[in-house]
Amino acid sequence: MMDEATQALHARITQGMPERLILAEMEDLRPYECDGLAVYRQLPRLVVLPETIEQVQHVLRSCCALGVPVVARGAGTGLSGGALPHADGVVLSLAKFNRVLAIDPLARTARVQPGVRNLAISQAAAAYGLYYAPDPSSQIACTIGGNVAENAGGVHCLKYGLTVHNIRALEVVTIDGERLRLGGEALDAAGYDLLALLTGSEGLLGVVVEVTVKLLPKPQLAQVVMASFDHVDVAGAAVARIIAAGITPGGLEMMDNGCIRAAEDYLHAGYPVEAAAILLCELDGTAEEVAEDLARVETLLREAGATALQVSRSEEERLRFWAGRKAAFPAVGRISPDYYCMDGTIPRRELPRVLNGIAALGEKYRLRVVNVFHAGDGNLHPLILFDGNAAGELERAEHLGAEILELCVAVGGAITGEHGVGFEKINQMCVQFAALELEQFHALKHAFDPQGLLNPGKAIPTLARCAEYGAMRVSRGELPFPELERF
Amino acid sequence: MMDEATQALHARITQGMPERLILAEMEDLRPYECDGLAVYRQLPRLVVLPETIEQVQHVLRSCCALGVPVVARGAGTGLSGGALPHADGVVLSLAKFNRVLAIDPLARTARVQPGVRNLAISQAAAAYGLYYAPDPSSQIACTIGGNVAENAGGVHCLKYGLTVHNIRALEVVTIDGERLRLGGEALDAAGYDLLALLTGSEGLLGVVVEVTVKLLPKPQLAQVVMASFDHVDVAGAAVARIIAAGITPGGLEMMDNGCIRAAEDYLHAGYPVEAAAILLCELDGTAEEVAEDLARVETLLREAGATALQVSRSEEERLRFWAGRKAAFPAVGRISPDYYCMDGTIPRRELPRVLNGIAALGEKYRLRVVNVFHAGDGNLHPLILFDGNAAGELERAEHLGAEILELCVAVGGAITGEHGVGFEKINQMCVQFAALELEQFHALKHAFDPQGLLNPGKAIPTLARCAEYGAMRVSRGELPFPELERF
Numbered sequence: 001m002m003d004e005a006t007q008a009l010h011a012r013i014t015q016g017m018p019e020r021l022i023l024a025e026m027e028d029l030r031p032y033e034c035d036g037l038a039v040y041r042q043l044p045r046l047v048v049l050p051e052t053i054e055q056v057q058h059v060l061r062s063c064c065a066l067g068v069p070v071v072a073r074g075a076g077t078g079l080s081g082g083a084l085p086h087a088d089g090v091v092l093s094l095a096k097f098n099r100v101l102a103i104d105p106l107a108r109t110a111r112v113q114p115g116v117r118n119l120a121i122s123q124a125a126a127a128y129g130l131y132y133a134p135d136p137s138s139q140i141a142c143t144i145g146g147n148v149a150e151n152a153g154g155v156h157c158l159k160y161g162l163t164v165h166n167i168r169a170l171e172v173v174t175i176d177g178e179r180l181r182l183g184g185e186a187l188d189a190a191g192y193d194l195l196a197l198l199t200g201s202e203g204l205l206g207v208v209v210e211v212t213v214k215l216l217p218k219p220q221l222a223q224v225v226m227a228s229f230d231h232v233d234v235a236g237a238a239v240a241r242i243i244a245a246g247i248t249p250g251g252l253e254m255m256d257n258g259c260i261r262a263a264e265d266y267l268h269a270g271y272p273v274e275a276a277a278i279l280l281c282e283l284d285g286t287a288e289e290v291a292e293d294l295a296r297v298e299t300l301l302r303e304a305g306a307t308a309l310q311v312s313r314s315e316e317e318r319l320r321f322w323a324g325r326k327a328a329f330p331a332v333g334r335i336s337p338d339y340y341c342m343d344g345t346i347p348r349r350e351l352p353r354v355l356n357g358i359a360a361l362g363e364k365y366r367l368r369v370v371n372v373f374h375a376g377d378g379n380l381h382p383l384i385l386f387d388g389n390a391a392g393e394l395e396r397a398e399h400l401g402a403e404i405l406e407l408c409v410a411v412g413g414a415i416t417g418e419h420g421v422g423f424e425k426i427n428q429m430c431v432q433f434a435a436l437e438l439e440q441f442h443a444l445k446h447a448f449d450p451q452g453l454l455n456p457g458k459a460i461p462t463l464a465r466c467a468e469y470g471a472m473r474v475s476r477g478e479l480p481f482p483e484l485e486r487f
Numbered sequence: 488m489m490d491e492a493t494q495a496l497h498a499r500i501t502q503g504m505p506e507r508l509i510l511a512e513m514e515d516l517r518p519y520e521c522d523g524l525a526v527y528r529q530l531p532r533l534v535v536l537p538e539t540i541e542q543v544q545h546v547l548r549s550c551c552a553l554g555v556p557v558v559a560r561g562a563g564t565g566l567s568g569g570a571l572p573h574a575d576g577v578v579l580s581l582a583k584f585n586r587v588l589a590i591d592p593l594a595r596t597a598r599v600q601p602g603v604r605n606l607a608i609s610q611a612a613a614a615y616g617l618y619y620a621p622d623p624s625s626q627i628a629c630t631i632g633g634n635v636a637e638n639a640g641g642v643h644c645l646k647y648g649l650t651v652h653n654i655r656a657l658e659v660v661t662i663d664g665e666r667l668r669l670g671g672e673a674l675d676a677a678g679y680d681l682l683a684l685l686t687g688s689e690g691l692l693g694v695v696v697e698v699t700v701k702l703l704p705k706p707q708l709a710q711v712v713m714a715s716f717d718h719v720d721v722a723g724a725a726v727a728r729i730i731a732a733g734i735t736p737g738g739l740e741m742m743d744n745g746c747i748r749a750a751e752d753y754l755h756a757g758y759p760v761e762a763a764a765i766l767l768c769e770l771d772g773t774a775e776e777v778a779e780d781l782a783r784v785e786t787l788l789r790e791a792g793a794t795a796l797q798v799s800r801s802e803e804e805r806l807r808f809w810a811g812r813k814a815a816f817p818a819v820g821r822i823s824p825d826y827y828c829m830d831g832t833i834p835r836r837e838l839p840r841v842l843n844g845i846a847a848l849g850e851k852y853r854l855r856v857v858n859v860f861h862a863g864d865g866n867l868h869p870l871i872l873f874d875g876n877a878a879g880e881l882e883r884a885e886h887l888g889a890e891i892l893e894l895c896v897a898v899g900g901a902i903t904g905e906h907g908v909g910f911e912k913i914n915q916m917c918v919q920f921a922a923l924e925l926e927q928f929h930a931l932k933h934a935f936d937p938q939g940l941l942n943p944g945k946a947i948p949t950l951a952r953c954a955e956y957g958a959m960r961v962s963r964g965e966l967p968f969p970e971l972e973r974f
């Protein structure tokens with residue numbers, strides 16, 4: 001049974017879109033209660049699945065008029081709780097916006113709806129020898145709209161950049177139902193760079209209803225070298241050597257022993273299970289360029305102390321080397337009842353220090369942490385293993401995660417690399433930013449959404465919340481557990 | 488003699504910085520009355536030349552308290568009047584912020600003060616085999632702070648991106664004198680992307696006091712092929728072929744006959760003076776990669792109808808090929824008493840149509856236009872030749888320029904590529920953007936500068952001004968001449 005407020009909202013929304021596109025029953029709402037960060041769950045009042053931009057405008061205008069929060073949602077693969085529903089709000093799913101509208105091989109762009117899957121763009125562009133570069137691990141499932149909201153990255157963003165570097169235009173609907181076109185076909189646009197501002201804004205400034213992405217010519221060849229090391233520090237230093245030598249690999253990834261073993265058990269990719277760490281270094285370009293870079297990288301890795309090197313000799317072998325890395329999260333899911341995937345970014349030079357710090361924090365909280373990350377970017381993904389059924393383990397995992405993020409900030413890094421802040425890291429924003437910077441964020445939010453209806457409680461904490469978090473950290477000497485009831 | 492308001496301002500500013508850093512005499516103010524767009528001139532009340540960030544904070548706090556406009560200025564090489572002083576305001580010169588603070592070869596970054604010249608960054612980084620990629624024609628003189636304000640480009644931004652793609656962090660002072668750090672050492676930052684928002688904001692949101700730029704490894708080799716064509720349309724179509732073939736040249740520039748002749752007379756670079764147009768296509772990378780791309784480009788150019796090809800066979804020859812292009816503006820300055828350099832961007836496929844349109848507009852206004860541009864990017868720089876001493880020629884040149892920009896908008900392009908909107912193109916912003924989009928820009932400006940003191944009258948027109956401009960265009964069937972008194 002809908003309560004009165006929900007009934008009023010439902011009645012209003014049905015004025016502008018068919019009732020079949022509005023979900024209100026408990027069993028229909030259930031699939032939307034969380035995103036990829038499933039430890040947080042919340043049912044919304046309603047889920048709407050508009051099919052046209054006009055319907056999106058109508059939903060936003062209705063919510064704006066009634067003061068109802070709106071959480072936009074793509075595929076729900078996000079890992080920071082950015083699409084966690086609001087108890088008083090509407091979930092606006094873009095799932096039905098799933099068409100590739102146009103591919104322009106001369107401009108090297110694709111115009112797509114936000115619900116198109118990341119990988120589907122490259123599949124559609126393949127006929128022209130083009131592809132879309134950013135490749136999150138979830139690229140089979142995640143949508144480009146969600147990629148824009150989180151400024152998603154992937155294995156290849158060391159060389160090819162994050163989402164913000166790979167999009168050219170957005171169409172956005174504001175909370176009052178107006179359409180804005182940001183960016184355009186031309187290389188640069190006049191006016192403030194709202195395109196970049198909206199990218200990574202986690203659904204707090206507007207709802208993306210169309211995306212024009214840049215496409216790149218496919219490299220002629222890509223090869224991967226897999227290097228084994230007997231210590232993670234040594235592997236970290238090897239990353240530094242490659243970069244300092246002026247080489248920009250297509251991807252440069254690290255996995256530690258725990259992660260290597262989990263992946264190998266799961267997929268049998270041929271990983272060296274005795275190694276303390278492996279580096280996967282992909283080089284792409286023309287055949288000659290790859291051969292030359294490969295020779296240099298092999299020498300650098302040996303000099304850096306690699307104990308073994310393997311080079312992919314076929315496309316099949318290259319994909320096998322990557323398969324273990326891409327499946328690292330599910331592989332770890334098999335060795336632990338639960339795991340919690342962190343996402344932080346640090347300056348490359350701090351890799352050894354932070355890896356040692358994470359190990360020490362794991363001991364402090366009596367939890368195992370395995371590491372897999374975009375080493376070239378300094379983008380870490382520590383996976384905290386825990387058992388949600390064991391009393392206190394989830395809380396310990398969250399405290400450990402918070403301390404890892406705060407360690408990233410302490411060494412000059414950031415609390416997110418590609419997953420966003422969402423609901424998960426809202427407290428750590430208080431550590432990352434000064435009050436003055438948060439005030440500027442709020443002023444900017446107010447310029448787009450004065451009532452604060454778009455994804456409230458995510459990404460940017462209130463100053464009151466930060467004061468509370470600061471006081472807790474000081475008085476208890478520990479990190480608080482963020483309670484869902486707070487917002 | 489200072490008037491009363493200027494005296495009060497002077498007195499206030501001297502409370503926080505030495506008097507020798509404040510200019511108030513007519514002869515001292517004169518060098519600041521215009522930037523590179525010298526047709527517009529205006530003396531400010533005062534020019535201040537702070538030496539420390541604390542002094543910048545003090546100046547901004549003083550202006551904020553007294554409600555005085557502030558125009559920040561780098562080297563004053565801008566071409567859109569962005570640094571044109573305000574009659575009631577202060578010019579805040581960053582000239583004394585001219586130190587390279589640190590170069591980090593592992594992070595591939597340089598931390599510099601905003602008054603450091605663009606080329607000086609690459610010179611400082613050369614010891615590490617690194618360089619800063621964006622290279623405006625004015626790179627010997629222009630400063631990185633100005634580059635950030637205008638989101639500057641250059642010959643190589645087709646492959647390496649604009650300024651926004653090549654910076655990692657900014658330190659900014661707000662109008663109320665507070666310091667904000669935007670971006671950081673890590674690959675990505677949490678919160679809204681204020682780094683991108685500030686880049687290209689033309690001094691309307693804050694004053695940049697430190698910049699961390701990305702550095703790139705120098706390509707091992709670069710070679711240029713110069714192709715001659717007997718028609719500009721054919722050269723335009725050749726650009727399309729190269730891009731569609733999946734090649735991304737380091738630079739891809741076009742010059743038409745008028746520009747070729749002017750450059751050749753000036754510099755004797757060996758340009759073919761009979762050609763209707765030339766393309767300069769630079770390929771960079773490893774020796775093998777360059778050789779392979781060069782062979783493909785030569786074939787594509789011949790198939791596209793090039794009448795002659797020359798390839799640089801030495802670094803000296805490569806620099807000679809570029810010398811004519813880089814000196815195109817001063818070369819044109821020798822053949823005409825005055826010239827007006829436009830800057831618009833169009834989708835690549837529209838090159839032939841827009842080039843023909845520009846020729847037709849030149850005839851309509853009875854003025855000669857020569858063309859030099861970043862063809863690969865679709866970034867045009869038509870140079871309008873006129874004689875400022877001939878009655879009505881400046882007005883005709885300005886009307887012609889306005890119509891060229893509006894043609895760019897009509898084909899889906901933008902009124903700026905790399906020079907910014909500044910004072911020059913404020914009316915064309917009314918053509919580029921709808922009222923709703925301009926309102927969003929104003930809301931955003933208000934979040935940073937509620938009194939509107941930072942560079943007022945530039946970049947973003949008021950809705951009233953746009954209404955007026957629209958009415959003029961309709962009623963008179965002509966374009967108005969922007970009058971300095973208006974702001």
